[in-house]
Amino acid sequence: MLKIKKGGVHPQDEKKSTAGKKIEFLPVPSRLFIPLRQHIGEPAVPVVKVGDIVKKGQMIAESPDGRGTPVHSSTSGKVAETGNCMHPIYGLSPCIVIESDGLDEWQENLLTERSYENINVPELIDIIFKNGIVGMGGAAFPTHIKLSPPKDKKIDMLIVNGAECEPYLTSDYRMMIEFPDEIIKGILIVMKILNINKCFIGIEDNKPEAIRLMTEKCKGTPIQVAELETRYPQGAEKMMIKVITGREVPSGKLPMDVGCVVQNVSTLKAVTDAVEKNIPLIERVVTVAGKTVQSPKNLMVRIGSTFKDMFEYCGGFSGKNGKIIMGGPMMGMAQVNVDSAVIKAASGIVAIAEDDVDYQTERACIRCGRCVEACTMGLRPNILSILSEKGQHQTAQTDYDLMDCVECGCCYYVCPARRTIVHYIRQSKAKNSMLRAASKTGSK
Amino acid sequence: MDPKDNSVNKQTPERLIVTSSPHVHDTESVTKIMWIVNLALLPAVIFSVINFGLPALITMLICIIGSVACEAAVQYWRKKEITVRDGSAVLTGLLLAMCLPAGIPWYIPLIGSFAAIGIAKHTMGGLGHNVFNPAHIGRAFVMASYPVAMTTWAVTRIGMKGDFAGAMSKISSLDAVTGATPLGILKQQGYRALVDSFGGQAAMYKSLLIGNRGGSLGETSAILLLLGGFVLIAKKYIKWQVPVVMIGTVGLLTWILGGKVDGKVVLFTGDPILHMISGGLIIGAFFMATDMVTTPMTTKGQILFAAGCGVITVLIRLYGGYPEGVCYSILLMNAFTPLIDRYIFPKKFGSIPEPARR
Numbered sequence: 001m002l003k004i005k006k007g008g009v010h011p012q013d014e015k016k017s018t019a020g021k022k023i024e025f026l027p028v029p030s031r032l033f034i035p036l037r038q039h040i041g042e043p044a045v046p047v048v049k050v051g052d053i054v055k056k057g058q059m060i061a062e063s064p065d066g067r068g069t070p071v072h073s074s075t076s077g078k079v080a081e082t083g084n085c086m087h088p089i090y091g092l093s094p095c096i097v098i099e100s101d102g103l104d105e106w107q108e109n110l111l112t113e114r115s116y117e118n119i120n121v122p123e124l125i126d127i128i129f130k131n132g133i134v135g136m137g138g139a140a141f142p143t144h145i146k147l148s149p150p151k152d153k154k155i156d157m158l159i160v161n162g163a164e165c166e167p168y169l170t171s172d173y174r175m176m177i178e179f180p181d182e183i184i185k186g187i188l189i190v191m192k193i194l195n196i197n198k199c200f201i202g203i204e205d206n207k208p209e210a211i212r213l214m215t216e217k218c219k220g221t222p223i224q225v226a227e228l229e230t231r232y233p234q235g236a237e238k239m240m241i242k243v244i245t246g247r248e249v250p251s252g253k254l255p256m257d258v259g260c261v262v263q264n265v266s267t268l269k270a271v272t273d274a275v276e277k278n279i280p281l282i283e284r285v286v287t288v289a290g291k292t293v294q295s296p297k298n299l300m301v302r303i304g305s306t307f308k309d310m311f312e313y314c315g316g317f318s319g320k321n322g323k324i325i326m327g328g329p330m331m332g333m334a335q336v337n338v339d340s341a342v343i344k345a346a347s348g349i350v351a352i353a354e355d356d357v358d359y360q361t362e363r364a365c366i367r368c369g370r371c372v373e374a375c376t377m378g379l380r381p382n383i384l385s386i387l388s389e390k391g392q393h394q395t396a397q398t399d400y401d402l403m404d405c406v407e408c409g410c411c412y413y414v415c416p417a418r419r420t421i422v423h424y425i426r427q428s429k430a431k432n433s434m435l436r437a438a439s440k441t442g443s444k
Numbered sequence: 445m446d447p448k449d450n451s452v453n454k455q456t457p458e459r460l461i462v463t464s465s466p467h468v469h470d471t472e473s474v475t476k477i478m479w480i481v482n483l484a485l486l487p488a489v490i491f492s493v494i495n496f497g498l499p500a501l502i503t504m505l506i507c508i509i510g511s512v513a514c515e516a517a518v519q520y521w522r523k524k525e526i527t528v529r530d531g532s533a534v535l536t537g538l539l540l541a542m543c544l545p546a547g548i549p550w551y552i553p554l555i556g557s558f559a560a561i562g563i564a565k566h567t568m569g570g571l572g573h574n575v576f577n578p579a580h581i582g583r584a585f586v587m588a589s590y591p592v593a594m595t596t597w598a599v600t601r602i603g604m605k606g607d608f609a610g611a612m613s614k615i616s617s618l619d620a621v622t623g624a625t626p627l628g629i630l631k632q633q634g635y636r637a638l639v640d641s642f643g644g645q646a647a648m649y650k651s652l653l654i655g656n657r658g659g660s661l662g663e664t665s666a667i668l669l670l671l672g673g674f675v676l677i678a679k680k681y682i683k684w685q686v687p688v689v690m691i692g693t694v695g696l697l698t699w700i701l702g703g704k705v706d707g708k709v710v711l712f713t714g715d716p717i718l719h720m721i722s723g724g725l726i727i728g729a730f731f732m733a734t735d736m737v738t739t740p741m742t743t744k745g746q747i748l749f750a751a752g753c754g755v756i757t758v759l760i761r762l763y764g765g766y767p768e769g770v771c772y773s774i775l776l777m778n779a780f781t782p783l784i785d786r787y788i789f790p791k792k793f794g795s796i797p798e799p800a801r802r
Contacts, residue, residue: 006790011468167468238793251794322461329467337458357461358469363527364572366474369741378790380741401792409466416472417572423464 001205002243003229007376009410010231011330013206014167017296018289023174025300026313028075030100032304033085033341036061036071037093038132039140044071046096052079055107057280059130060096069132069142072280073098074302076105088307088326088340089333095341098304112278116189124193124275131274132281132344137161137172137235137264138327140345143271146263147193149256155194156259159244160187160201160268162210163228163235166328169348171285172265174298176203176210179269180217186268187223189275194261199223200244201265206230232330233408237262239376251404266347281344286310290351292319301342307349308338322357325350330409363417371411371421377404381411381421388424393431402428474571477681477736478531484672485538485731491668492661496546500661503553504541510557511537518566532571536560539579542662542727543771544586545597552586552593559585576778577738580771587771597625597659625659626652627723631767635704635715652721663724673730682734683743686750690729693754695720701762725757728770738778745781745788752777 037043044061048054054073061071073096080099087093116124129144149155160183164172176183187199201218203211205227215225226244228234238249240262247258255262263271266284273279282303289296294315301310307324311317325332326340326349335349371381379401387396396402402425411421493501515533519526528534540556560582568574587594626648629638642648655665662669676682695716702714719725733739733753740746753773760769 009470011470242793248794251792253794321458323463323467324460325465325467327465329465331465332467333465334460334462334467336460336462352467357467360473361525363474364570366572366736367739367741368477368736369743369746370472372741372790373743375790376793378792378795380789382741404792404794407465412466413468413470414472415469416474416477418469418473420464422466426464 001227001229002202004231004234004239004243004376006378007374007410008231008233008239009374009413011167011413013230014289015170015173015206018168018170018287018298019173019207021174021297023178023285023298023300024313026302026305026310028100028102028104028302029305029309030102031080032074032077032098032100032302033095033306034060034071034074034098034304035085035087035093035095035341035343037087037090038071038344039068039134039142041065041068043094044068046082046094048079048096050079050082053077054079054098055105055110057110057282058107059132059280060098067142067145069129069134069144070280071096071303072132072282074282074304075100076103077101086306086335086337086340088335088343088346091336095304110278114276114278116185116192116275119275121193121195124189127275127278128271131270131279133267133270133274134281134344135264136266136270136284136344136347138331138345138347140343143263143267146261147190149194149261153256154259155256155261156196156198157245157261158187158190158194158196158199159240159255159260159262160199160223160265161235161237161240161262162201162203162207162214162265163240164207165204165230165232165235166330166332166348167232168289168350169287169328170289171287171298171347173207173210175266175269175285176207176214180213182269182272183214183265184217184221184223185276186263186270186272188221189271190261190263190268191222197222200226202226202228202234202240202244204228204230204234233376233406233410236376236406236408238406251401284342284344284346286342286346287348287350288314289348290321291353291356292317292321292351294318303342303344305342306338307335307340307342310342310349311338311351317351320354321351322354323352325352330413331407358418360418362419365419366417368416370414370416374410374414376408376410377401377406379405381405381425382415382419384428385411385419385421385424388428393428394435396425396428397432402432405429474532475530478535480679481676481681481731482531482535482538484675485535485542485662487668487671488542488662488665488727489538491655491665492542492546495655495665496661499547502550503544503546503548503661504538506550506553507541507544507557508534508537510554511540511561514558514561515566518562519570522566524570527571530571533561536565536578536582539662539727539731540582543579543583543660543724545594545660548593548596552590555589556582556586558582572737574737575781576775577732577735580732580775580778583771584775595628625663625723625767626718627761627767630718631761635718638718649717649721652718660724662727663722666721666726669726669730673726676730676734682730683746685743685747686734686739687726687729688750689747690733690750690754690757691720691725693751694725694757697755697758698762701758719758719761723761723768724770728753728757728774732770732774733777738781740781740784740788742785742788742790745784748784748788749777749781752780 046061055076058073077100081097084092085095133143134140324335365382511533560578564578564581565574698714698719699716756773757769
């Protein structure tokens, strides 16, 4: 079994309520709010206008600069409105509202049956791009870019992320249990694109069933399953590479600089669907969990459904909510309300009861060193938080490696003084980038 | 297009809390840590009350009430939130009391508490900002102010066997009433006299471990202090390396340098066990050198800190003017803490090793 060498925490995993339940399909809501901001960078630009009739799988927006991905309609119906909708990360995002006609009809001539073996590599990448595949683990990085590294970066290994180290979330786990063949085919497709023959699937040992099933399915392929100790943040790209290969992604560099590409299991299933059936990314599995949710579930959800639709399907709430979080409780985004729409990177939505929200006031750092010990990046989070508090954001960057922080949240998790260290660090990062932007415009 | 003007969905009004991630926390808090350290001291506290009687209890109460009152007063005066419930002032008071002899005049612990909380802790900015261990500053303050009262040791109630009581009174008649702890006897009369005063080496060790001999409230029972220390290690509030390195350093150096034959130092003939279980070393190593605020943050730094404490303790015990040096060794190393933290910190993930950088 492989372990994180330094740091990390082990929060209560809270996965029991949903891990054993089969994925259910959320009925298509009557109105879908499809956000055009699906990843970092410019939002996609609509190619349909209000009143147009669209079919399921039809492209409705495309990337303005080729660095993003196109967005597709999640069902058939009419474009009712364009405007801004609630976005789980950005607050507001331009969106296209599709009024479902209830027929859920595929676009004509869209679906095919084909084998990836007969398709050449540039075409495969094009298919992945056209079907709007992005990393579904949380960062939503466009997959076609990840799979076409610059010529000078020699990739020799694919790492498949099935760690799912965040508490509550079980969507990746259910994917591995219910779609193992699709995932493995996705891996083989990606291996063909990257022209490599080494692949590890990293799974934490709190999912023995997934480990057993994937190991069995991987027989006869070059794919190996790596059993990992259950420890947060093992699913973080850099940690996973380090744990499995021993390679350390240098500060400020990317996984491809150490010859690795990391893909989430859900992304690989989407890759298979896109390549073999030409199905664009219009739905994903989302864990709906939390103490106040009447019946927590894993739902196959159309992109553009709102959180409200999902909570209602799960029987509503049994108590008062303190927080609604998109993603896991360690790195997820707290929501203003339940009207946010599901994006391609939404792995789960978690409701935290009002009583469970930690109200303890923050105190001065007592220098206990627990955050220093928990920090997997080898930073000194307490000093970063103090510098931020004092407004010394530049010092934090030049002397204390501010930019190496991955915001995993282990430091806050263990802090007995309940300092919101990650928040301080984000403030410093934001202040510094504002300064940089200001100095750029100033010099012009 | 004004982004706020054209929201397409009617927003559900709901009062939700929005904060930056993470949204979960483990169960530790400053308050919990401080009270558990207090609890870990409890066995030794109870023993010292049994051992020294009512005067011990009174000294402790004065220290605790003095510390808490002082903290509350300073925070009230500075218009800060009053945080006496977090147990840190109680802990400082308790640790200060453990460094004092039983039956000391009432105003000395009171002044000590004021020095500890008012000066050492709050002039620096309160919990988390103090450079020196408050309890030890309090002790050093009254030690410098009332040297005689601070070295007048009460006789224990639990049977002091052999000639130890005699040795104490002998010193008393010779030189006021100073230096009647085992380390004091060692300093003034030598190792032989100390062993004789207990009536044998084994009896001496046993007495030191159990605690029926002279000393301050908290330096008497090694076993009960160890018990509390183990609790803290098990709870992961302190690292085992710190007491092990500090006590080990003292043992090693006293074994090498501590032996004397006819007044001349003979290497490798010292009695490490005596030095390791006597004086304030155990309480210092488990409860003071592990204080979170005033010691380095990293394990490596803490080991260096502990080794430094050990070395200074031995220097004071063998070559200094005082029989005991734990308090000053910790205070001196506290001063080095910022320096240690500046140079010893974890290796950053993804930092490129020197040769590879070229």
